[in-house]
Amino acid sequence: MDALKRQRAPAPAGPLFAVEEGSEFEHDTLDKVSVLFPLPLPEPFDYRAATSLGIEPGMHVIAPIGSRLVRGVVWEVQRNNPAAANLKAIEEVLPGPLVPEISRTFVDWAAKYLVRPPGDLIRMVVRSPDALFPPPTYTVLAPTGETPPKLTEARTRVLEEAAKEQVNAAELSRRAETSSAVVKGLVDCGALVKVEISEDPPYPTPDLSRTGKDLSDIQQAAAEEVSASVRAGGFHVALLDGVTGSGKTEVYLEAVAEALKLEPDAQVLVLLPEIALTQAAMGRFNARFGVTPVEWHSAIQQKARRRAWREITAGRARLIVGARSALFLPYKNLKLIVIDEEHDSSYKQEEGVIYQARDLAVARAKLGECMVILASATPSLETLVNAQLGRYAHVKLASRHGAAELPNIELVDLKDAPPEKGKWLSPRLVRGAAEALLRGEQSLFYMNRRGYAPLTLCRACGHRMKSPETESWLVEHKYSGRLVCHLTGFSMPKPKACPECLAPDSFTSIGPGVERIEEEVREHFPEARIEIFSSDTTPNGDAVRDLVARMENNEIDILIGTQIVAKGHNFPNLTFVGVVDADLGLKGGDLRAGERTFQLVSQVAGRAGRHEKKGRALIQTYAPHEPVMQALAAQDRDAFFAAEIAEREAAGMPPYGRLAAVIVSAPNEQLANEASKSMGRRPRSLRVSTFGARRLRRFR
Numbered sequence: 001m002d003a004l005k006r007q008r009a010p011a012p013a014g015p016l017f018a019v020e021e022g023s024e025f026e027h028d029t030l031d032k033v034s035v036l037f038p039l040p041l042p043e044p045f046d047y048r049a050a051t052s053l054g055i056e057p058g059m060h061v062i063a064p065i066g067s068r069l070v071r072g073v074v075w076e077v078q079r080n081n082p083a084a085a086n087l088k089a090i091e092e093v094l095p096g097p098l099v100p101e102i103s104r105t106f107v108d109w110a111a112k113y114l115v116r117p118p119g120d121l122i123r124m125v126v127r128s129p130d131a132l133f134p135p136p137t138y139t140v141l142a143p144t145g146e147t148p149p150k151l152t153e154a155r156t157r158v159l160e161e162a163a164k165e166q167v168n169a170a171e172l173s174r175r176a177e178t179s180s181a182v183v184k185g186l187v188d189c190g191a192l193v194k195v196e197i198s199e200d201p202p203y204p205t206p207d208l209s210r211t212g213k214d215l216s217d218i219q220q221a222a223a224e225e226v227s228a229s230v231r232a233g234g235f236h237v238a239l240l241d242g243v244t245g246s247g248k249t250e251v252y253l254e255a256v257a258e259a260l261k262l263e264p265d266a267q268v269l270v271l272l273p274e275i276a277l278t279q280a281a282m283g284r285f286n287a288r289f290g291v292t293p294v295e296w297h298s299a300i301q302q303k304a305r306r307r308a309w310r311e312i313t314a315g316r317a318r319l320i321v322g323a324r325s326a327l328f329l330p331y332k333n334l335k336l337i338v339i340d341e342e343h344d345s346s347y348k349q350e351e352g353v354i355y356q357a358r359d360l361a362v363a364r365a366k367l368g369e370c371m372v373i374l375a376s377a378t379p380s381l382e383t384l385v386n387a388q389l390g391r392y393a394h395v396k397l398a399s400r401h402g403a404a405e406l407p408n409i410e411l412v413d414l415k416d417a418p419p420e421k422g423k424w425l426s427p428r429l430v431r432g433a434a435e436a437l438l439r440g441e442q443s444l445f446y447m448n449r450r451g452y453a454p455l456t457l458c459r460a461c462g463h464r465m466k467s468p469e470t471e472s473w474l475v476e477h478k479y480s481g482r483l484v485c486h487l488t489g490f491s492m493p494k495p496k497a498c499p500e501c502l503a504p505d506s507f508t509s510i511g512p513g514v515e516r517i518e519e520e521v522r523e524h525f526p527e528a529r530i531e532i533f534s535s536d537t538t539p540n541g542d543a544v545r546d547l548v549a550r551m552e553n554n555e556i557d558i559l560i561g562t563q564i565v566a567k568g569h570n571f572p573n574l575t576f577v578g579v580v581d582a583d584l585g586l587k588g589g590d591l592r593a594g595e596r597t598f599q600l601v602s603q604v605a606g607r608a609g610r611h612e613k614k615g616r617a618l619i620q621t622y623a624p625h626e627p628v629m630q631a632l633a634a635q636d637r638d639a640f641f642a643a644e645i646a647e648r649e650a651a652g653m654p655p656y657g658r659l660a661a662v663i664v665s666a667p668n669e670q671l672a673n674e675a676s677k678s679m680g681r682r683p684r685s686l687r688v689s690t691f692g693a694r695r696l697r698r699f700r
């Protein structure tokens with residue numbers, strides 16, 4: 001109740017009705033009103049309301065659940081339904097824009113598809129309760145042009161300052177170095193007037209008279225194809241498929257412009273996989289449309305969230321750039337959704353409501369009759385299959401823009417060119433980085449594992465340090481001095497003695513993570529400026545932006561990174577990439593292991609030589625003959641996917657079949673095992689595999 005009061009506190013005057021208990025019986029008919037609450041409830045709950053209140057689907061209301069009053073969204077209204085008399089009454093109707101019909105349809109559809117209570121999904125739609133109320137205002141003083149009767153020196157200073165910028169009274173007297181009485185005197189005599197300013201003003205409108213870069217013929221043809229689909233209207237999906245640096249962004253910017261031109265309140269949503277990329281993207285959008293797009297992701301402040309939500313719902317926010325959660329916002333008139341780096345695994349939410357934003361975006365577009373552009377240099381297998389089957393248009397950009405060429409990719413067979421004992425970089429990788437350093441260019445070592453070493457082993461008794469909950473190995477993090485479970489986040493200080501045999505200082509670190517690679521790189525290049533790029537070294541968007549900017553400005557010589565480096569960064573002076581362990585992603589039995597390895601390694605390699613300088617990538621592997629490694633070296637994506645698609649089809653795996661994960665929870669392991677086994681004695685038509693928690697997670 002307190003929380004509710006707090007939320008309602010800013011409610012100013014407006015179309016806000018308090019419903020008086022019993023009053024509706026006297027002169028009015030009753031409506032049955034179903035309300036969906038942002039709670040994990042299986043369905044909307046029914047209430048009564050006087051017909052004269054004019055309650056409509058999509059309105060925001062407050063209604064009782066048990067003894068609590070909860071805010072919800074009207075899902076359905078049955079006018080004049082006498083049976084409603086037995087129901088509890090709606091407590092209050094809130095102001096604020098309706099949740100549009102398309103959003104409600106999408107919630108119902110997604111709830112069924114994801115097998116989740118619809119309340120879990122409406123929570124993702126109504127993300128900023130404050131935004132229902134008109135924005136708060138603040139008061140500033142503006143000059144009226146009237147000359148005050150007595151124009152003292154102090155008054156002149158105040159008027160001069162007020163002409164420069166409209167600020168509040170206290171700030172104005174501070175700037176004019178005078179007392180507040182002087183400022184008040186000017187207000188009293190009419191030389192200054194109080195003006196109420198909204199804290200959340202509308203966003204500036206994109207300037208659609210601007211034009212983009214001069215496109216090459218290939219880019220122009222691609223831009224025309226996607227723009228024509230946008231103009232045609234209705235549901236279309238296009239795969240914009242071009243190597244890294246081929247100008248996919250330039251092409252989809254043309255489609256964005258076209259969509260914004262369709263109607264005065266037409267909206268475009270661009271999803272990006274990583275907040276870190278937002279800044280660079282913002283700059284490009286700004287250059288193209290003269291405005292910064294509206295941002296939506298987990299890191300934006302509450303005030304910005306409130307403003308964005310209100311403006312998006314009203315159709316005044318036209319161009320939105322966001323993370324996957326932005327898909328659920330109640331757009332008034334969404335015409336185009338662009339999913340950049342559509343293959344990226346961060347579009348899949350693995351916690352809470354589990355969903356794949358790419359798939360849901362296509363469904364949302366179908367329900368709302370709009371267009372989707374999926375852009376990638378390494379599309380997901382599902383998307384490629386859809387393009388091959390003709391469900392999606394396949395728009396291709398075959399080469400890099402301008403002088404930039406694709407990097408040379410070579411395999412380094414670790415059996416032939418092994419690193420020194422206890423080291424991880426073969427001499428060829430070290431030489432590659434040394435040459436780049438001599439030329440004044442940058443290098444990147446890619447190692448997709450955080451921390452120092454994935455296993456901490458007691459030399460005396462062989463004990464392995466494991467996570468108490470998941471039984472997975474604890475990863476040593478040398479900088480923090482802790483052992484960390486990468487599945488659950490559990491961590492503990494590295495013990496001084498083995499907890500099993502009590503031998504002191506008996507631990508040895510097995511295998512490498514980025515911190516260990518950094519140690520080795522420093523031994524080779526003590527003078528170089530070396531940094532690690534992982535979620536540990538860049539825990540938030542600002543840290544990522546800072547590191548990316550330093551890399552772009554050539555303040556770093558050698559970067560050692562996890563998969564965070566694979567996400568679309570554009571480092572002009574980076575010419576050498578060394579993939580330390582390309583086999584890592586192939587382990588673990590994940591259905592998409594080969595596909596992910598191909599995507600990640602080719603994306604990482606694609607960071608090299610994005611501008612005039614030729615790039616080179618070396619890939620260390622013990623399995624150079626694996627199809628995925630051969631395809632990487634030959635840069636033959638089509639052959640790789642053809643083989644992968646054939647395998648999936650033969651095995652009935654997605655997208656040719658579906659997988660379902662059933663999570664069995666039990667007070668102890670034995671019970672869980674028994675329950676899983678009995679489930680395993682299944683109907684013939686289902687193939688069931690049982691996994692421990694660790695493998696299951698990987699499998700998702």
Ligand code: ADP
Nearest residue numbers: 213214215216243244245246247248249250401
């Ligand atoms: P992708 O999205 O396919 O990786 P980008 O659109 O980011 O490619 O283009 C790569 C680089 O080439 C960017 O710096 C971009 O500004 C530049 N570029 C692409 N096309 C053009 C063009 N027609 N004119 C000028 N610069 C271009």
